[in-house]
Amino acid sequence: xxxxxxxxxxxxxxxxxxxxxxxxxxxxxxxxxxxxxxxxxxxxxxxxxxxxxxxxxxxxxxxxxxxxxxxxxxxxxxxxxxxxxxxxxxxxxxxxxxxxxxxxxxxxxxxxxxxxxxxxxxxxxxxxxxxxxxxxxxxxxxxxxxxxxxxxxxxx
Amino acid sequence: xxxxxxxxxxxxxxxxxxxxxxxxxxxxxxxxxxxxxxxxxxxxxxxxxxxxxxxxxxxxxxxxxxxxxxxxxxxxxxxxxxxxxxxxxxxxxxxxxxxxxxxxxxxxxxxxxxxxxxxxxxxxxxxxxxxxxxxxxxxxxxxxxxxxxxxxxxxx
DNA sequence: ACTGAAATCTGTAAACC
DNA sequence: GGTTTACAGATTTCAGT
Numbered sequence: 277x278x279x280x281x282x283x284x285x286x287x288x289x290x291x292x293x294x295x296x297x298x299x300x301x302x303x304x305x306x307x308x309x310x311x312x313x314x315x316x317x318x319x320x321x322x323x324x325x326x327x328x329x330x331x332x333x334x335x336x337x338x339x340x341x342x343x344x345x346x347x348x349x350x351x352x353x354x355x356x357x358x359x360x361x362x363x364x365x366x367x368x369x370x371x372x373x374x375x376x377x378x379x380x381x382x383x384x385x386x387x388x389x390x391x392x393x394x395x396x397x398x399x400x401x402x403x404x405x406x407x408x409x410x411x412x413x414x415x416x417x418x419x420x421x422x423x424x425x426x427x428x429x430x431x432x
Numbered sequence: 433x434x435x436x437x438x439x440x441x442x443x444x445x446x447x448x449x450x451x452x453x454x455x456x457x458x459x460x461x462x463x464x465x466x467x468x469x470x471x472x473x474x475x476x477x478x479x480x481x482x483x484x485x486x487x488x489x490x491x492x493x494x495x496x497x498x499x500x501x502x503x504x505x506x507x508x509x510x511x512x513x514x515x516x517x518x519x520x521x522x523x524x525x526x527x528x529x530x531x532x533x534x535x536x537x538x539x540x541x542x543x544x545x546x547x548x549x550x551x552x553x554x555x556x557x558x559x560x561x562x563x564x565x566x567x568x569x570x571x572x573x574x575x576x577x578x579x580x581x582x583x584x585x586x587x588x
Numbered sequence: 589a590c591t592g593a594a595a596t597c598t599g600t601a602a603a604c605c
Numbered sequence: 606g607g608t609t610t611a612c613a614g615a616t617t618t619c620a621g622t
Contacts (some may be wrong), residue, residue: 277507279610288546288575293492293494296491297492298489299490300456300457300490300492301457301490302490302612303615303616304615304616305614305615306615314590314592315591315593315617316589316591316592316616316617316618316619317590317591319616319617320590328498329495329498330495330498330499331493331495332493332495333454333455333492334455334457334490334491334492334493334495334580335452335453335490335491335579335580336449336452336453336456336461336489336490336491337484337487337488337491337516338449338488338581339486339487339488341447341585342484342485343441343486343581343591346588348533350535350542364446364575367576368576369576371578371580371585373576373579374577374578374579374581375576375578376575376576377504377506377571377573377574378571378572378575379540379569379570379571379572379575380570380572381569381570383569386506386569387562387576403478411537413533413535413536413537413539415533415535416465416535418532418533418534419520419531419532419534420520420524420532421532421565422527422529422530422531424491425494425499425527427499429527430499430500447599459598459599459615459616461597461598461599462598469606469607469608470609471598471599471600472599472600472607472608472609473607473608475599475600475606476606476607528605560597
């Protein structure tokens with residue numbers, strides 16, 4: 277339920293979010309030690325951040341390379357609006373497609389995919405190609421993937 | 433330390449990863465109930481997945497819109513190799529840049545940025561523009577952002 | 589809103605199969 | 606690798622401020 281209530285972003289809650297970004301499996305007792313409040317107070321604050329929709333959930337950061345998915349690519353797809361539902365359905369049922377963005381500019385969709393080999397990537401490109409023109413950029417390296425966001429700018 | 437040891441990806445560990453992807457704050461006792469092993473067995477398995485580099489860490493999924501960063505954009509940057517170190521340093525110190533990819537094709541970099549307003553986005557684009565030509569695609573919607581990966585394909 | 593304390597549940601380490 | 610046991614630590618609930 278993302279309705280703001282900007283008071284939720286006081287210095288203590290920003291500290292809580294900072295800690296959870298670095299290690300979401302921190303115990304409440306350790307978290308409360310770090311932010312200087314009692315355990316029930318911190319537990320309640322986290323619950324409210326979840327209820328407000330600021331915290332959407334907790335995830336594990338997986339190393340796709342170690343899982344055998346050594347290739348990442350960004351694929352731009354230009355497709356007529358009439359095919360959007362089909363494109364969406366395809367993206368949803370294809371696990372290799374990690375995210376899709378509907379963007380301004382000459383390409384309608386940009387998707388990020390992971391693949392086990394160039395053959396595997398080619399398959400995905402060909403399937404996307406049935407919806408429209410594609411333009412693929414293979415990722416050579418990902419110098420920056422930030423796992424936490426500096427929330428300092430949110431202080432009022 | 434990502435050296436595989438592919439035996440780490442048996443059905444039980446895939447189940448553990450599946451559960452942690454959905455909720456990384458699950459207790460070990462709940463996790464062990466779900467995968468049908470004792471608590472110490474599951475704790476040890478998670479420790480090994482971490483040691484092998486398959487699990488890189490645990491994070492909180494934040495709603496950037498609720499945090500006031502309502503705009504996402506993909507910016508392609510073409511810059512000469514001599515400027516890569518500067519570009520990298522800029523990306524690293526700019527919190528709004530969430531990830532950067534070095535890619536094949538005519539653009540050397542693709543970055544994903546979040547911004548609080550179009551003015552804010554413009555600032556970032558202008559700063560990136562000091563390194564080379566930019567091409568910005570504003571994200572209109574993100575129909576798919578997957579928070580978990582179907583690991584079924586890894587079964588041997 | 590936060591604290592502190594009690595009851596219950598969970599994590600950790602050791603001994604063993 | 607796995608389990609069981611036993612102790613230490615963490616979570617939840619609630620009365621009090």
